[in-house]
Amino acid sequence: MSTTTYPYNEGGYTLYSNPCCPYAQRAVRALNAANIPYSIETIDLKNKPSWFHLVNPQLKVPALRTPDGTILIESLVITEYIADQFPEAHLLSSDAIERAQLRLFIELFKTRFIPNIYNVLKSANEKEGKQSKQALLDGIRDIGKELDIQWSRKSGKGGPFWNGDKWGYVEIVTSSFIGNLVPLKHYCAFTVPDTEEFASFNRWRKAIEAAPGFLEIKPDDKLLINAFERYIAGVSK
Ligand SMILES: N[C@@H](CCC(=O)N[C@@H](CS)C(=O)NCC(=O)O)C(=O)O
Structure with a gap:
């Protein structure tokens, strides 16, 4: 019998999620920051429910x-929808220039940090591993430079978060990937050097790792390390 319905919270929000998915964590952090009540349907990514295609034909959380x-x-x-739907939560600035600068930073993070994390994990040999670690470090250095520029602006207020001393939209959409440095260290011995050229990135990272908005849904290190095993070269998906 084919499935024709799926579980949801009538009259409220339902988030289809997985606690170890960094993309799903963005949505959870945005909903929490805006203080919106919601129900969670946890999707087992290794054994997705038969109804899940009715929610997302791409079968992703x-x-x-x-x-x-x-x-x-x-x-x-999803995060931008939450910010727009609940403007009283002030997740996004109403200033067009500030929004553009924020989007530029997220774009930099999206192209220079996120794919390189997965490239390091998936590296099939030592040469590939070295190249992808260098690409990630180059990205991290440029993210640090961009943080310096932002912190010197009025909206950056000197850091340590993108928007000054408060956790905000940038951290809502980037922090889960910062959390992925844990499995990267475990599987690939990748660490960010504690040197001057990485000082701004490390300052931002430290502030994120101590923030309640990060800690409230941070997966346990062991759970995250296990969940990331599927990306390691040679490990079957
Ligand atoms: N571009 C998507 C990416 C979402 C994504 O890749 N989610 C992963 C889990 S982290 C997923 O559901 N993969 C399907 C699978 O593992 O079968 C987004 O930003 O939401």
Whole structure:
């Protein structure tokens, strides 16, 4: 018998999620920061429920069902929807220049940090591993330079978060990937050097790792390390 329905919270928000997925964590952190009540349907990524294609035909988490039955997918679309739908939470600035600068930083992080993390994990041999670690370090250095520029602006207020002394939208969408440095250290011995050229990145990272907004849904290190095993070269998916 084919499945024709799926579980959701009638009249409220339902988030289809997985605690170890860094993309899904973006949506959880945005909902929490905006103080919106929601139900969670945890999706086992190794054994997805038969109804999940009705929620997201791409079979990926996160997906958010809104109270009117609309289903949104793509973590950055979901976080931006939450910011727009609940302006009183002030997740995004109303200043167009500040929004553009924030998007530029997220774009830099999206192209120079996120893919390189997975490239390091998936490296098949020593040469590939060395190249991808260098690409990640280059990205981290440039992210640090961009943080310096932002912290010298009025909106950056000297850091240590992107938007000054408060955890904000940038951390909501980047912090889960900063958390992925844990499995990267475990599997690939990758660490960010404690030197001047990485000082700004390390300052930002430290502030993130101590922030309640990060800690409240941070997966246990062991759980995260196990979940990332599937990316390691030679380990079957
Ligand atoms: N671009 C998507 C990426 C989401 C994604 O890749 N999620 C992963 C888990 S971290 C997933 O559901 N993969 C499907 C699978 O593992 O079968 C987003 O930003 O939401």
